Amino acid sequence: MRLHSVDRPAGAFQRPVTADHLRRISRRVFGRDAVSAVELGLGMYNSTYKVTVEGLERPVIMRFAPEPARQFRSERELMRNEHATVPYLSAIAPLMPRVIAADWSHELIGRDYLVQTLLDGVPAPERLPGYPRPAWTSYFRRLGEITRTVHGVRGPRFGPVGAPAYDTWSQAVAGSLNEIAADVEAAGLDGADLRAAADLAVERHAVLDEVTEPRLLTGDLWTVNVMLAADAPQPTITGVLDLDRTWWGDPAADWTIRLAAARQDERLSFWETYGEPDRTPEAVWRSMIYEIRHLGAVRLERHRLGQAGRVRESYGDVAAVLAKII
Incomplete structure (x- = not known):
């Protein structure tokens, strides 16, 4: 698969994931291979990728939390906090990405991750x-x-x-x-x-x-x-x-x-x-x-x-x- 990651200095807080990680997650969630992925660089905490999956009409978003040992205690498990909030955000659901999969098991990668729908817009x-x-x-x-x-x-x-x-x-x-x-x-x-x-x-x-x-x-x-x-x-x-x-x-x-x-x-x-x-x-x-x-x-x-x-x-x-x- 084609993978484009953001070029960051050594020691940067945000760490990339590998093409193999993205492939294995795509197979687990969709039963299909990932074709390409582009890391999005706007955020400063999670690592976020727009991923094209074989047979899907639209790309999806895969977001990876920092490794647990690298999280501040005041920022611990923010991705899990976000996921727990989804049921309370129904009033703005049309504006929110939909969660396709959430995985806290660390079986495929030693980080929490979410797979979400891609929002329209810029x-x-x-x-x-x-x-x-x-x-x-x-x-x-x-x-x-x-x-x-x-x-x-x-x-x-x-x-x-x-x-x-x-x-x-x-x-x-x-x-x-x-x-x-x-x-x-x-x-x-x-x-x-x-x-x-x-x-x-x-x-x-x-x-x-x-x-x-x-x-x-x-x-x-x-x-x-x-x-x-x-x-x-x-x-x-x-x-x-x-x-x-x-x-x-x-x-x-x-x-x-x-x-x-x-x-x-x-x-x-x-x-x-x-x-x-x-x-x-x-x-x-x-x-x-x-x-x-x-x-x-x-x-x-x-x-x-x-x-x-x-x-x-x-x-x-x-x-x-x-x-x-x-």
Whole structure:
């Protein structure tokens, strides 16, 4: 079979799979040989391939998680978390890839993998810049609708959809901050600022525990995980993908909300369909705790990508937020 992999430096976090792996998985799932495969390079965590299979009309997507030993504890089994979330995403099912097969057995390869249908469209980072900026408002309005739909889904307990589960929101937030801090420390970095935020979450638990109803958070929904129609006159979302960081909690803690609020530009139209954010003093305090959690996760990603300078910058960013809430 023909295989084209992304050229990455030695030691890169994302590791390729072999043609033999892809052939054996194709035979297990479809009973047919894979003809060709192209690795897709947009993501920064899983390894993703578009695979043409003998006798199938359309290519399929095969996604491979990192080997278990290479996963941070705060990012453990994200692919399994994504798969566990599928039953809760029926309201946006027409936009989601369909799971053809999921395999956690590690019999064919020592990594979790998913086989999914190929979504129509073009990755939004490639297509959106082709529209004039004023046209982007329709894109952000639609993104607001999709996010609001996901946030409308109610869950049983707080925390990642797969596990662990917490009885209260403060416990989930403190637990997540401590897990990220442990990963930072295991990487040889200082996690004291994140542990200070976790302690604040425990100390001021009553403010966090005003959030009493777990709602579904997308975890990572933004332009990089959106597909657009190739030739539509206005940006038209045809699919969303890679919702592997979903968890149950306060919608204001979602990565999508953070990015929607990050700039005063076309993305202001997001709020037209999503609804205005809560700006009470308690909600603002919670948002700063969430920001520290986001900054901790970003610190880990920067470390994984070898961005030492940006890792150092993250300490000043966290310190500035901590100073406002202590």
